[in-house]
Amino acid sequence: MAIRTIITPENPLLRKRALRVTDFGSGFQTLIDDMVETMLDAPGVGLAAPQVAMPQRMFVARLPDDEEAKKEYGKLAGVLFVFANPELIKVSKEKVEGVEACLSIPGYAGKVDRYERIVIKGQDRHGKEFRVKADGWLARVFQHELDHLDGRLYIDIAKEVWEQKPDEEQVAE
Ligand code: ZN
Numbered sequence: 001m002a003i004r005t006i007i008t009p010e011n012p013l014l015r016k017r018a019l020r021v022t023d024f025g026s027g028f029q030t031l032i033d034d035m036v037e038t039m040l041d042a043p044g045v046g047l048a049a050p051q052v053a054m055p056q057r058m059f060v061a062r063l064p065d066d067e068e069a070k071k072e073y074g075k076l077a078g079v080l081f082v083f084a085n086p087e088l089i090k091v092s093k094e095k096v097e098g099v100e101a102c103l104s105i106p107g108y109a110g111k112v113d114r115y116e117r118i119v120i121k122g123q124d125r126h127g128k129e130f131r132v133k134a135d136g137w138l139a140r141v142f143q144h145e146l147d148h149l150d151g152r153l154y155i156d157i158a159k160e161v162w163e164q165k166p167d168e169e170q171v172a173e
Contacts, residue, residue: 101172
């Protein structure tokens with residue numbers, strides 16, 4: 001495994017619409033493993049393939065598994081999600097405001113409205129279809145990563161963006 005470089009908006013690849021994953025072979029397996037390592041090293045709770053300059057519809061995500069996360073997310077805390085060709089198939093009427101940061105935009109955070117609850121489907125690392133019902137922070141992370149696959153960044157839709165203070169803690173994705 002290897003840690004890959006996370007690109008920033010200066011690199012136009014971050015703004016490209018990513019292509020569907022069709023090859024689940026060894027190159028794709030390596031990309032997944034590298035992205036998981038890169039995400040955990042950053043550290044972040046999500047990472048989309050375009051962020052490591054790979055224009056493919058794929059992201060990885062993992063919420064922390066500390067006590068607080070376990071209380072709130074139960075068995076979804078600490079679960080590693082790998083989504084290829086993800087699609088939202090159901091969203092709540094309500095959106096909720098929350099704070100987000102992005103590994104591709106270090107040092108900043110912003111307020112973004114996201115669907116409170118979603119059902120998302122996709123393929124796992126071997127191409128097998130699955131779906132996940134998510135709410136709260138996990139639903140937010142999934143929506144943030146989905147946007148990356150269409151070249152969209154949270155700063156495009158944020159109601160407010162600010163530079164983080166050194167002591168401000170915000171997990172990025
Ligand atoms: Zn991001």
